[in-house]
Amino acid sequence: MTAMGSRPAMGMSMRFSVSVGGLSLGEWASCAGLDAKATVHRFHDPGEYTYKRILFADVDYSPVKLTRVIDSSSAAVRDWVKEKWSTFGQPAALAALPGSLGSFLGDDATIRLFDSEWREVTSWELRNVYPTGWAGPSLDAERAKVATETLELVHEGFL
Numbered sequence: 001m002t003a004m005g006s007r008p009a010m011g012m013s014m015r016f017s018v019s020v021g022g023l024s025l026g027e028w029a030s031c032a033g034l035d036a037k038a039t040v041h042r043f044h045d046p047g048e049y050t051y052k053r054i055l056f057a058d059v060d061y062s063p064v065k066l067t068r069v070i071d072s073s074s075a076a077v078r079d080w081v082k083e084k085w086s087t088f089g090q091p092a093a094l095a096a097l098p099g100s101l102g103s104f105l106g107d108d109a110t111i112r113l114f115d116s117e118w119r120e121v122t123s124w125e126l127r128n129v130y131p132t133g134w135a136g137p138s139l140d141a142e143r144a145k146v147a148t149e150t151l152e153l154v155h156e157g158f159l
Contacts, residue, residue, distance in 0.1 A: 012116055016028065016112060017111075020108070020110075021080075024076070030067045031065070038060075039058050070147045080131070085131070109155065126153070127156040
């Protein structure tokens with residue numbers, strides 16, 4: 001809540017950073033998929049037909065897709081993806097499957113949104129984040145474009 005007469009800090013959509021498991025993945029140009037959708041079932045109570053009851057079922061979270069110009073922190077992103085993908089499916093991780101999913105759990109990630117003076121306005125804490133895709137640039141000597149990378153993350157939620 002803001003004090004009387006003061007204005008709330010406003011987040012700038014182009015100023016945000018991402019960290020995962022304490023590792024900074026740097027600043028990104030776009031972030032899509034910060035949404036949640038609840039599934040509900042509606043039904044009539046027996047004998048009451050003027051309205052339907054709502055039964056809450058579950059919440060689904062979309063994958064988060066991050067895109068940016070490749071910069072000096074891009075190697076850390078690729079190293080993190082490589083580590084996560086090489087750990088998954090290793091004998092030690094597979095041995096843990098029946099009793100514990102500990103080896104399959106991802107790290108928690110934080111997306112921080114900043115204002116025009118780079119002060120944090122808000123953040124989203126994504127639980128159990130795991131990379132499901134990474135795409136590097138399309139290189140073409142005939143086009144004058146910046147090289148970009150895209151990282152896709154699945155997670156268990158942020159609410």
